[in-house]
Amino acid sequence: MTASSPSLWLRLKRLSLVTQIIIGLIAGIALALFAPEVAKSTAFIGKVFVSALKAVAPILVFVLVMASIANHKHGQETHIRPILFLYLLGTFAAAVVAVVASTLFPSSLVLATHDVAITAPGGISEVLQSLLLSVVDNPVSALMNANFIGILAWAIGMGVAIRHAGDTTREVLGDLSNGVTLIVRLVIRFAPLGIFGLVASTLATSGFGALIGYVHLLAVLLGCMLFVALVMNPVIVFWKLRRNPYPLVLMCLRESGITAFFTRSSAANIPVNLELSKRLGLHEDTYSVSIPLGATINMAGAAITITVLTLAAVHTLGIAVDIPTAILLSIVAAICACGASGVAGGSLLLIPLACSLFGIPSEIAMQVVAVGFIIGVLQDSAETALNSSTDVLFTAAACLGEEAKAERLA
Known part of the structure; x- marks a missing residue:
């Protein structure tokens, strides 16, 4: 037995990270089915x-962005503008897909009184004000609270300033x-074990019984996300x-979407996406x-x-x-989505804002x-997988597209 153990360990180490994650996923499902208490x-x-992941992501983003800008050579192309355009185009297109799907396959909700103590934004101006306040947040506070807008702002500012420093x-x-990148790679190596724990505990605790009453609504939501992704x-x-x-x-869905599906946090998946971008050979100053x-x-x-759930309420109320x-x-x-938090459930808090377009009171919207x-x-989980995998996809598409355009012109 002891002689075969090193061989098994070496075989596992030779497997790709995605394969190891799938093994962890299957093991988690099996444990939840046969030993739910465990x-x-x-x-x-x-x-x-x-x-x-959440601990390393803020400091990684701050240091990596600052270092990239500080060491950026004059005249080097970064392709940020076309990536930003693809981000906004993709988000708006997804909202349009959701509107069409909700019109073709309308969902109805059983709306009753729920005691949900959640504070939602009061209007688009409040969302935009919140974004602006995030930009000017204290850098220490931004790092502590994983405020990535504030982290980006300070990292860009410091990077520009340090460009004029000595070599x-x-x-x-x-x-x-x-x-910092080396530490991140070490954390990512534990993804199979982490996903094993997430899957096993989630299935054992929640199961899928609570979802049966909302099969149609889930089908519309997941169908829209699959349509956008594929x-x-x-x-x-x-x-x-x-x-x-x-x-x-498919590579982005497989290598970024899987981990994002189980971590349910775009912010936590940033290190995974940075690692994938590096393996794709994209320019570090860009990604x-x-x-x-x-x-x-x-x-x-x-x-x-935001769109599907809002239109479900609209259809229910006639x-x-x-x-x-x-x-x-x-x-x-699309605007609300840009202001959604990078943590699990962040988009749900902006549904009352969209509902207000149709005069739906906050009491019903919170239901x-x-x-x-x-x-x-x-x-x-599906929402985060789509969001996070698309970050790498559009970054790669913009970089490769601009490089191909430059080659044609040359």
Whole structure:
């Protein structure tokens, strides 16, 4: 037995990280089915993994973005502008898909009184004000609270300032960036074990019994997300690259979407996306900024959630929706999605804002939010997987597209 153990360990080490994650996933499901009480105790393992990701993500983003800008050579192309355009286009397109799907397959909710103590934004202006306040947040507070908008703002500012420093200072910053990256890689190596704990404890504790009453609503939500991931996003990538987009699309879904599905946090998945961007051969000056930016504003899944649940409430209450209102809802949902938090359930808190377009009172809107939390076992996981995998997808598409364009012109 002792002679075979090293051989088994070596075989596991040779497997790709995705394969190891799938093994952890299967093991978690099996444990939840056959030993649910034991499976519940594995929640601690999952919490440790997610906490480790959330702990390294803010300092990684701050150091990496600052180092990239400080060491950026004059005249070097970063492609941030086309990536930003793809982020906004993808989020708006997802909202439009959700409007069409909700019109073709309307959902009804059983709305009753729920005691849900949640504070939601009062209007679009409040969302935009919150974003602006995040930009000017204290840097220490931004790092402590994982405020990635504030972290990005300070990292960009410090990076620009340090560009004028001496070579030694910039080299030290580069070494610091490499050191933090090494720690992140170590954390990511524990992803199979972390996902094992997350899956086993979630299935043993929640199960899927609570979802049966909302099968139709879940089908519309997940159907929209699958359509965006497998049809809409590939169309956008094909428009940018002018070649078969599916190898890149499926790679991003497999290597970024799987971990995001179980961590349920775009912010926690930032280290995974940075590592994938590096393996794709993208320029570090570009992805070190675009990936954390995408975790904040590239929220196609959030736009779908806000739109579908809002229109479910509208249909339940018998409110008519014309085309101009549907377009306005798509725009509002896209803006709201950009202001959604990078943590689990963040998009649900913006549903009352979208409901206010139709005159739905907050008491009813908060009931819709409660429904969102009930189906959140699947909804939030799928939403985060779409959001996070699209960050890498659009970054890669913009970088590769601009490089191909430069080669054609040359």
